[in-house]
Amino acid sequence: MVDLVIRNVNVLDGSGSEAFEADVEIDDGRIRTVGTAGAADREIDGEGAYLAPGFIDTHSHDDGAFFRHPGMEFKLAQGVTTVVAGNCGFSAIPADPDADSATASGGILAGLEGEFVDLAGYYAEALKREPAINNMMLVGHNTVRALTMGMDEREPTGAELETMRGHVRRALEQGACGFSTGLIYRPGRWSRTDEVVELAKVAKPFEALYTTHMRNEGDRLLEAVEETLLIGRESGVHVHISHHKSAGRPNWGKVKDSLARVDEALATGQRVTLDVYPYTAGSGRMIEYFDLENPSRTLAEVIRIASCPAFREFEGRMLVDIAKEQGIDVTEAVKMILTAPRGDRTICIQFIIDEADVETNLAYRDMMVGSDGIPDLRGQPHPRLFGTFPRVLGHYVRERATLTLEEAVRRMTSLSAETFGLVDRGRIREGFWADLVLFNPETVRDTATYDDPKREPEGIELVVVNGQVAFDAGTHTRVGSGRMLRYRRSAFGDAQ
Numbered sequence: 001m002v003d004l005v006i007r008n009v010n011v012l013d014g015s016g017s018e019a020f021e022a023d024v025e026i027d028d029g030r031i032r033t034v035g036t037a038g039a040a041d042r043e044i045d046g047e048g049a050y051l052a053p054g055f056i057d058t059h060s061h062d063d064g065a066f067f068r069h070p071g072m073e074f075k076l077a078q079g080v081t082t083v084v085a086g087n088c089g090f091s092a093i094p095a096d097p098d099a100d101s102a103t104a105s106g107g108i109l110a111g112l113e114g115e116f117v118d119l120a121g122y123y124a125e126a127l128k129r130e131p132a133i134n135n136m137m138l139v140g141h142n143t144v145r146a147l148t149m150g151m152d153e154r155e156p157t158g159a160e161l162e163t164m165r166g167h168v169r170r171a172l173e174q175g176a177c178g179f180s181t182g183l184i185y186r187p188g189r190w191s192r193t194d195e196v197v198e199l200a201k202v203a204k205p206f207e208a209l210y211t212t213h214m215r216n217e218g219d220r221l222l223e224a225v226e227e228t229l230l231i232g233r234e235s236g237v238h239v240h241i242s243h244h245k246s247a248g249r250p251n252w253g254k255v256k257d258s259l260a261r262v263d264e265a266l267a268t269g270q271r272v273t274l275d276v277y278p279y280t281a282g283s284g285r286m287i288e289y290f291d292l293e294n295p296s297r298t299l300a301e302v303i304r305i306a307s308c309p310a311f312r313e314f315e316g317r318m319l320v321d322i323a324k325e326q327g328i329d330v331t332e333a334v335k336m337i338l339t340a341p342r343g344d345r346t347i348c349i350q351f352i353i354d355e356a357d358v359e360t361n362l363a364y365r366d367m368m369v370g371s372d373g374i375p376d377l378r379g380q381p382h383p384r385l386f387g388t389f390p391r392v393l394g395h396y397v398r399e400r401a402t403l404t405l406e407e408a409v410r411r412m413t414s415l416s417a418e419t420f421g422l423v424d425r426g427r428i429r430e431g432f433w434a435d436l437v438l439f440n441p442e443t444v445r446d447t448a449t450y451d452d453p454k455r456e457p458e459g460i461e462l463v464v465v466n467g468q469v470a471f472d473a474g475t476h477t478r479v480g481s482g483r484m485l486r487y488r489r490s491a492f493g494d495a496q
């Protein structure tokens, strides 16, 4: 008898083809049959709901969340069964156990603790906490650079570059899927293009990725796309553009030019992929967005505070309202927050994206979905942390018809699995790992809002991770069946 049968479902197999009626048999963590099922130790009646491969969050900052929140409720309740972490140049590894990684990353990696120094060590520590979902890692440029040369505002010496190469290589050898940059952030922003090319080259023999939060996503978006494509050509590595957007009103609409440039590169045979989050606000470390000498008023007026250790009472509020209450100018409010003790740890939300651009992105052929959620649950985080995947299915598929259901599922599953080297995942197919989500396409929707961001979505009925029921009718079962994945290889802890 097999372990589990899910009967009477419409299977969206992740390939992009239409749903078909079937039962699915699961045994020993994997999908055994798709068709007519026999008896099982546990039987679930899907009652005609839709069964898809578990969603893959191609852009997460969950490195520390695997330690602090191993139940990963905010992802699991969306139907997410795997995340790619280590994005935007910030990764848990490589690490110096004596250094404070949370400070180095401005709070983005909060929660990490333990004695690990490399990917194998991090994976072993993460597994001890019995994570609810799977994790695949990138190794981040900002992390590697800070570990090698601190926050020095200069080019690396030849020896330092060699040390950085060594860190990147070691992570890739241990199973990371690529090298990430965050070139708007410190210290990455101080690197020249050739430094990034040299480090991206390390990924070439592994056929791994170069993923990037580009140097500019606003006034100089198109120049930043050129730099990204150049890095891909010079290194010979597949480039992946993270959270593609055009920030700031004067730049709205430019995503069309940027996508046209990507199409040209694809036509020449270059490998380029992208992801997007389905919201019109970004979110990140506030200090990176402002010149403290002369804070931008235009930006300050569209800022909302997500997390603020210095002033917890400001969390969840617009900066203009805070300034009015304090009787100060909005640019003064920026300075007050950022210069306070631990002010540099403030995470903000900025309303800088055009809705039409979100739809242009989601309508683009192979656009993947990444939440970019920052898992700081003490504050009032951007709702994308809890809502991204149901929002695509509810708002953009059902209400707006920006893309079809089959296509949305393909881009959240098989396309992402193939791009990020997740072996035997991303499809409902015999022999594949049983990472599954059962949902109702008529009711699925995000409920997390900017005012009330920590709400789990509706319409996600069941989530299975590696064959175990992890989420069932709103309940997190805490089976802890998540695994640590290695690029195009078996999971960490398994034989090669």
Ligand code: CU
Pocket (backbone or CB within 6 Å): 059, 060, 061, 087, 088, 213, 242, 372
């Ligand atoms: Cu990011």
Ligand code: ZN
Pocket (backbone or CB within 6 Å): 087, 088, 182, 213, 242, 243
């Ligand atoms: Zn980013």
